[in-house]
Amino acid sequence: MRASGLVAGYxxxxxxxxxxxxxxxxxxxxxxxxxxxxxTTLLKALLGLVALWRGQIExxxxxxEGRRTDQRVRQGIAYMSEMGIxxxxxxxxxxxxxxYYLPRREVRRRAQALYEMFPDLVQRRxxxxxxxxxxxxxxxxxxxxxxxxxxxxxxxxPSAGLSPRYVKEVIATLKQLHSEGxxxxxxxxxxGFLELAERVCVLDAxxxxxxxxxxxxxxxxILRRSYFGLQEATDAPRD
Amino acid sequence: MDYxxxxxxLPRGGWYSVGVVALFIVLPFVYGNHDLLFNMMMYLALAQxxxxxxxxxxxxxxxxxxxxxxxxxxxxxxxxxLHLPPVLALLVGAVIAVLLALLLAxxxxxxxxxxxxxxxxxxxxxYYIVSNPHLESLxxxxxxxxxxxxxxxxxxxxxxxxxxALAFGVVVYLRNSHLGxxxxxxxxEPVSAxxxxxxxxxxxxxxxLLSAALAGLAGGTYAWHVSVFYPKSxxxxxxxxxxxxxxxxxGVATLLGPIVGTLxxxxxxxxxxxxxxxxxxxxxxxxxxxxxxxxxNGLASLLRRVNVHVP
Numbered sequence: 001m002r003a004s005g006l007v008a009g010y011x012x013x014x015x016x017x018x019x020x021x022x023x024x025x026x027x028x029x030x031x032x033x034x035x036x037x038x039x040t041t042l043l044k045a046l047l048g049l050v051a052l053w054r055g056q057i058e059x060x061x062x063x064x065e066g067r068r069t070d071q072r073v074r075q076g077i078a079y080m081s082e083m084g085i086x087x088x089x090x091x092x093x094x095x096x097x098x099x100y101y102l103p104r105r106e107v108r109r110r111a112q113a114l115y116e117m118f119p120d121l122v123q124r125r126x127x128x129x130x131x132x133x134x135x136x137x138x139x140x141x142x143x144x145x146x147x148x149x150x151x152x153x154x155x156x157x158p159s160a161g162l163s164p165r166y167v168k169e170v171i172a173t174l175k176q177l178h179s180e181g182x183x184x185x186x187x188x189x190x191x192g193f194l195e196l197a198e199r200v201c202v203l204d205a206x207x208x209x210x211x212x213x214x215x216x217x218x219x220x221x222i223l224r225r226s227y228f229g230l231q232e233a234t235d236a237p238r239d
Numbered sequence: 240m241d242y243x244x245x246x247x248x249l250p251r252g253g254w255y256s257v258g259v260v261a262l263f264i265v266l267p268f269v270y271g272n273h274d275l276l277f278n279m280m281m282y283l284a285l286a287q288x289x290x291x292x293x294x295x296x297x298x299x300x301x302x303x304x305x306x307x308x309x310x311x312x313x314x315x316x317x318x319x320x321l322h323l324p325p326v327l328a329l330l331v332g333a334v335i336a337v338l339l340a341l342l343l344a345x346x347x348x349x350x351x352x353x354x355x356x357x358x359x360x361x362x363x364x365x366y367y368i369v370s371n372p373h374l375e376s377l378x379x380x381x382x383x384x385x386x387x388x389x390x391x392x393x394x395x396x397x398x399x400x401x402x403x404a405l406a407f408g409v410v411v412y413l414r415n416s417h418l419g420x421x422x423x424x425x426x427x428e429p430v431s432a433x434x435x436x437x438x439x440x441x442x443x444x445x446x447x448l449l450s451a452a453l454a455g456l457a458g459g460t461y462a463w464h465v466s467v468f469y470p471k472s473x474x475x476x477x478x479x480x481x482x483x484x485x486x487x488x489x490g491v492a493t494l495l496g497p498i499v500g501t502l503x504x505x506x507x508x509x510x511x512x513x514x515x516x517x518x519x520x521x522x523x524x525x526x527x528x529x530x531x532x533x534x535x536n537g538l539a540s541l542l543r544r545v546n547v548h549v550p
Binding site: 047049068069070073074078079081084085086087088089093096097098100101104144145148 | 424
């Protein structure tokens with residue numbers, strides 16, 4: 001996916017300022033940024049949930065601007081977010097919805113494969129998804145996103161609300177999916193996810209402040225300045 | 240959880256539908272009040288129509304009677320003006336209802352109480368247009384319509400059996416199909432449904448049109464059965480309210496819920512509602528309050544609590 005010159009916002013409020021972003025085939029890009037940096041807006045703009053004011057998005061050689069969200073999803077982009085599951089529907093129904101536009105036989109085959117990958121879900125396949133714990137919901141959300149066999153998995157803070165144990169599980173699962181060639185764009189605040197990244201982008205106040213590999217990020221003090229906000233703390237005079 | 244239930248040859252819930260339809264085929268031979276049976280079938284079909292829209296997409300159409308009335312008028316005018324046989328005229332009634340639904344499809348941009356009120360207002364608009372004395376040459380205005388020459392109680396009864404079977408068929412299909420699942424997803428969270436690749440606008444409109452078609456068919460068949468009616472009687476808000484309450488009482492998004500709700504409450508209505516309407520209103524009011532307070536998901540939720548699958 002290649003996005004260039006993205007400008008978007010809500011009403012009169014501009015949130016994204018000329019954002020460029022690229023995720024190559026099979027690549028994992030971590031999008032870091034503090035609260036309010038514009039990460040969710042950027043992901044929503046990529047998925048068509050926030051109207052672009054300006055800019056271009058290209059995926060697998062096709063332009064995405066003007067296409068509905070469901071059309072973008074059908075082109076191979078899956079989105080995993082906090083609100084990605086349907087709590088009153090069963091786990092099985094959630095998975096079926098994940099493969100909504102696939103042939104019935106294919107849905108069954110993929111669900112079977114995912115049950116093997118997420119054994120916690122098998123025992124409770126017929127219970128409402130709302131009865132799952134936070135970590136299990138996240139796993140279901142991930143499984144559901146993966147049902148459609150996406151080329152690019154877009155995730156908005158997959159670690160949000162999870163205990164450290166579940167964060168490790170999520171990272172391990174993502175690592176496995178990524179090793180199978182799945183491209184990922186992960187918006188996160190948890191630096192633990194950096195171990196997945198081939199490239200990192202830091203978003204600050206709606207602008208990309210850094211884009212490069214992990215090693216370059218470590219050399220750059222962008223995280224200190226725009227992400228942790230430590231610049232002021234270290235510069236502050238001591239009593 | 241396959242579409243086709245193992246071994247029985249019908250989708251899940253199919254046998255219940257067959258049973259209820261068979262019951263209404265047999266009952267006229269053993270029970271003399273055919274009008275009661277006809278009306279019960281009509282409300283069963285309307286309740287399933289409400290179920291298609293409200294149960295599967297979450298839109299509560301208080302103006303649902305608008306489709307019923309337009310179906311009644313569409314079918315009647317097709318008989319009177321186009322001289323179509325009543326069975327074909329019923330299809331015209333359904334088409335008119337669907338056209339009205341297409342015209343009102345922008346209402347689906349609203350939600351919750353706004354949609355409910357807007358749909359009610361829309362049905363009132365249709366009522367005032369139909370009953371307008373200036374349109375007497377077309378709709379016969381407020382003076383009502385007579386289909387005396389087409390009257391055939393047995394044939395219209397049979398037609399309502401078919402409409403009922405069709406209504407059940409639609410709900411059974413939705414209960415077992417990807418489309419039904421997508422509609423339930425839309426009801427829960429439209430944005431998340433889009434993330435699953437569901438074309439929210441198209442699927443929601445599909446449910447809206449299906450629901451309107453069922454009401455149009457029921458309205459046309461009702462017009463044929465009573466043969467003389469006034470605008471007020473086919474655009475009566477009580478028709479919407481009854482169908483909605485029956486559906487909610489039994490439990491939405493199930494096949495069985497609206498069936499049980501209609502049989503119980505319409506039975507109650509005929510037991511005390513006609514001889515002592517004031518007591519019926521009282522009992523009906525209490526039932527609605529109790530329903531909202533203690534069983535917001537209808538009787539079906541009682542079964543679900545004890546892990547019984549409700550088709």
